[in-house]
């Protein structure tokens with residue numbers, strides 16, 4: 001046990017959860033602006049049959065009336081959602097914890113498209129057309145070709161470039177491109193508000209060759225650099241195994257599922273130059289079990305990581321280190337609460353069973369471990385630095401290892 005960490009946790013009372021009902025808040029804009037746009041986008045992306053179009057229209061009505069209706073009685077996971085949603089379903093979307101209600105929205109969207117039904121839409125990813133267009137697009141060609149430029153760098157510079165590639169890959173997020181925010185709004189990326197990169201490399205050096213859990217976020221333009229980073233760790237003896245955690249079903253628009261991982265592996269393996277070489281090594285690593293794929297159901301639960309089930313906790317505990325990608329994972333890691341920004345990351349994540357490092361561009365109000373002065377200075381710029389994806393953080397803790 002780490003007694004300093006336990007003391008810090010005791011001294012850090014939980015902040016209130018982020019809710020959607022605060023006028024002018026980012027969370028409110030997600031319910032009022034983003035969700036209706038997403039439903040319409042999904043409705044047009046595939047030739048949905050009349051029953052599915054009606055279901056999508058019903059969901060749009062639910063969102064516009066701001067009343068959360070229950071899942072269909074036949075839902076395979078109805079009991080779990082009824083339990084998680086006790087006292088919530090029937091109420092307003094915006095009055096519930098942001099994390100909870102957003103997760104429920106994506107669950108309802110899958111229901112409306114027939115993803116879990118018995119008909120022809122079963123298993124059809126409603127976000128598939130968006131993901132495919134991104135993966136086939138010219139930006140990906142350019143980003144893969146740019147890997148050849150890392151040949152001229154020193155080993156340390158190359159490692160840093162691959163880490164930053166994975167970090168800033170989190171700007172590419174199709175849920176934000178839908179409404180022209182992060183990555184799609186023309187705002188320039190500026191900087192790191194927290195840089196625990198040295199801690200990350202020190203941990204990797206101390207633990208090598210480590211068993212790493214890499215908890216992925218978005219498919220396509222984020223997952224490709226994540227895979228390239230995983231290849232770097234494996235190829236340079238920093239990792240003995242990488243367990244890549246993805247979502248079991250489509251979620252938050254572009255979140256990676258197992259089929260997205262396979263699509264990215266094929267894209268990499270077919271690329272020329274260094275990208276193709278990394279693709280070939282990752283293909284072999286998958287075949288021989290050094291790169292494994294996990295899609296735990298909890299990855300789509302409306303809950304923070306503090307509430308993770310024992311088997312998943314055991315997986316993180318058995319790893320030497322966990323790397324958490326993206327904004328949503330950060331929200332789940334820190335409880336999606338209105339923490340004062342200077343609240344120590346190690347205290348908030350002290351429940352996590354091992355060293356954990358978050359790589360995230362800032363796309364929501366969840367924020368810890370940022371000095372008061374930095375937050376005040378950035379607030380004074382009047383820019384939406386907390387939510388627009390222009391800023392990023394590498395934030396870690398050694399966790400309960402001492």
Ligand SMILES: O=P(O)(O)OC[C@H]1O[C@](O)(CO)[C@@H](O)[C@@H]1O
Pocket residue numbers: 030102170173175176217218252325326327328329331363364
């Ligand atoms: O893809 P990421 O980095 O997890 O970001 C997704 C973010 O976009 C949103 O879905 C939009 O609100 C946030 O809720 C979420 O945190």
